[in-house]
Amino acid sequence: MATVVVLGAGIAGHTATAFLKKELGKEHDVIVISPSPYYQWIPSNIWVGVGRMKVDQVRFPLEKVYKKWGVIFHQAKALSIHPNGDENTVKPFVMAEYTKEDKAGVPLKVEFDFLVNATGPKLNFEATEGLGPNGFTSSVCAYSHATDAWEKLQQVFKKLENGEKQKIVIGTGHPMATCQGAAFEYILNVAYELKQRKLSDKAELFWLTNEYELGDFGMSGAYVRRNGYITSTKIFAESVLAENNVKWIKRAGVKKVEDGLIHYETLAGEYKTQEFDFAMLIPSFAGAGLKAYDKLGEDITSVLFAPNGFMKVDADYSPKTYEEFNIKDWPETYQNPGYKNIFAVGIAFAPPHPISKPQTNPNGTSIFPTPPRTGMPSGVTGKITAQNIAAWILKGDDSLKHRASMGKMGAACIVSAGFNLFKGQAATMTVNPIVPDWEKYPDYGRDINYTVGEIGLAGHWMKLMLHYMFIHKAKGYPFWWLIPE
Amino acid sequence: MENKNIPKVYYEESYPPVPTKSVKFWRSCVLWQTYRFFVLNFKVMKIVAFGHN
Numbered sequence: 050m051a052t053v054v055v056l057g058a059g060i061a062g063h064t065a066t067a068f069l070k071k072e073l074g075k076e077h078d079v080i081v082i083s084p085s086p087y088y089q090w091i092p093s094n095i096w097v098g099v100g101r102m103k104v105d106q107v108r109f110p111l112e113k114v115y116k117k118w119g120v121i122f123h124q125a126k127a128l129s130i131h132p133n134g135d136e137n138t139v140k141p142f143v144m145a146e147y148t149k150e151d152k153a154g155v156p157l158k159v160e161f162d163f164l165v166n167a168t169g170p171k172l173n174f175e176a177t178e179g180l181g182p183n184g185f186t187s188s189v190c191a192y193s194h195a196t197d198a199w200e201k202l203q204q205v206f207k208k209l210e211n212g213e214k215q216k217i218v219i220g221t222g223h224p225m226a227t228c229q230g231a232a233f234e235y236i237l238n239v240a241y242e243l244k245q246r247k248l249s250d251k252a253e254l255f256w257l258t259n260e261y262e263l264g265d266f267g268m269s270g271a272y273v274r275r276n277g278y279i280t281s282t283k284i285f286a287e288s289v290l291a292e293n294n295v296k297w298i299k300r301a302g303v304k305k306v307e308d309g310l311i312h313y314e315t316l317a318g319e320y321k322t323q324e325f326d327f328a329m330l331i332p333s334f335a336g337a338g339l340k341a342y343d344k345l346g347e348d349i350t351s352v353l354f355a356p357n358g359f360m361k362v363d364a365d366y367s368p369k370t371y372e373e374f375n376i377k378d379w380p381e382t383y384q385n386p387g388y389k390n391i392f393a394v395g396i397a398f399a400p401p402h403p404i405s406k407p408q409t410n411p412n413g414t415s416i417f418p419t420p421p422r423t424g425m426p427s428g429v430t431g432k433i434t435a436q437n438i439a440a441w442i443l444k445g446d447d448s449l450k451h452r453a454s455m456g457k458m459g460a461a462c463i464v465s466a467g468f469n470l471f472k473g474q475a476a477t478m479t480v481n482p483i484v485p486d487w488e489k490y491p492d493y494g495r496d497i498n499y500t501v502g503e504i505g506l507a508g509h510w511m512k513l514m515l516h517y518m519f520i521h522k523a524k525g526y527p528f529w530w531l532i533p534e
Numbered sequence: 535m536e537n538k539n540i541p542k543v544y545y546e547e548s549y550p551p552v553p554t555k556s557v558k559f560w561r562s563c564v565l566w567q568t569y570r571f572f573v574l575n576f577k578v579m580k581i582v583a584f585g586h587n
Binding site: 292 | 545546547548549550551552553560561562563564567568570571574575577578579580581582583
């Protein structure tokens with residue numbers, strides 16, 4: 050009997066768990082360690098943040114689902130990995146501590162044969178002074194943050210109704226933050242809500258971003274077929290913002306937030322400020338802070354993890370210039386090079402390098418987005434890792450034949466721009482592959498036939514359909530495995 | 535908080551294309567959007583299906 054431990058129950062971890070249990074059945078143990086008692090469908094947090102969905106529509110308790118599947122669940126936070134065991138333990142193990150109220154702080158030791166690290170990111174609000182729900186800005190990165198954002202946004206609406214003018218700033222809260230897509234969705238939804246309430250004329254909306262050009266989205270932008278032209282996502286994103294009366298500040302790295310004032314540095318090296326009444330800024334992401342120790346208790350964290358805290362996998366981490374970046378640098382199996390029974394999926398794996406061109410200003414501050422790995426790539430990497438581990442356990446096949454590189458994998462991003470079954474809109478954007486392959490596609494870096502950029506009601510229906518489909522899948526309802534990642 | 539007296543030129547947000555009434559109509563036309571819904575789903579499914587092995 051083999052034991053597979055999955056750290057985290059987000060999109061990547063939960064997908065890995067579902068496929069591991071489906072393939073391994075009752076013969077083998079699948080153990081999940083996650084600090085939250087809930088699964089959350091993060092893409093719909095945007096709708097919680099504008100009051101269109103309640104928290105319980107985007108989350109559900111994990112315990113009931115895992116009980117049904119026969120998965121052992123510990124509501125605990127993983128602290129360290131011991132890949133060689135220790136002086137008293139032969140097998141590798143994970144140390145964690147319970148977060149469930151009745152056991153909070155109680156240590157937990159779980160031995161494993163295979164480990165899937167799917168902890169997701171640490172939302173690194175501390176990297177920017179004054180950022181986040183404990184500071185002066187809001188966030189939609191977690192359902193609790195989105196609820197808080199909605200409460201603050203309602204106060205803004207009330208002030209606008211009373212005739213007060215308000216400045217709303219949405220974007221990235223760190224010079225190297227990623228996940229621009231989520232912030233972009235949020236600003237479009239806020240603009241839509243303002244229009245619905247006929248308050249647009251009193252509100253001033255700003256898109257504040259670390260992108261070199263709008264539409265970069267951390268993947269060096271893209272080209273899309275649009276109205277008979279091949280258009281860059283720069284034009285696409287600027288057009289969407291202009292249509293919604295949103296002004297933009299680009300090439301900006303937020304360094305500090307005070308009450309009503311954002312301090313940022315530009316790529317030109319200038320120090321500027323932006324006033325706000327309400328701000329939703331995405332923080333930088335860091336690794337979950339796991340440590341690693343060898344059999345004698347020596348710290349081997351740097352062997353398993355990159356300096357940013359994300360886990361090393363089968364990527365080429367040698368330093369390269371932007372011109373040397375290649376899709377072959379990107380991992381395919383997500384296996385740790387030092388420990389073949391340890392894998393990292395979703396946001397937990399360390400990318401080899403950025404996708405966007407690195408940019409540094411005269412003051413030495415790097416201002417550019419780090420690579421996005423949320424949504425579709427998270428689900429896909431979770432699934433193929435589960436399939437590889439299952440093949441290894443059941444057939445002794447350690448060839449890891451299921452592979453998924455971000456240099457070959459496509460992604461669809463549906464950017465909601467208003468929640469309404471007949472008046473709602475969304476921008477549907479697809480790219481294939483996610484990491485541009487300039488050798489295979491010398492003109493546009495990607496397959497232009499599979500790249501879409503379209504705004505319309507159909508996108509909103511798709512976004513809504515995906516919400517219900519993925520909740521269905523995550524709950525393990527009938528035929529869940531037929532729903533692709 | 536738009537100042538109606540300032541001409542909308544030489545501002546960054548004045549350069550990108552903005553949709554005409556016709557474009558806006560097709561974006562929310564239920565029949566056309568139903569067709570686009572299936573087209574977009576088909577494209578997304580193809581990307582998903584060939585993205586990994």
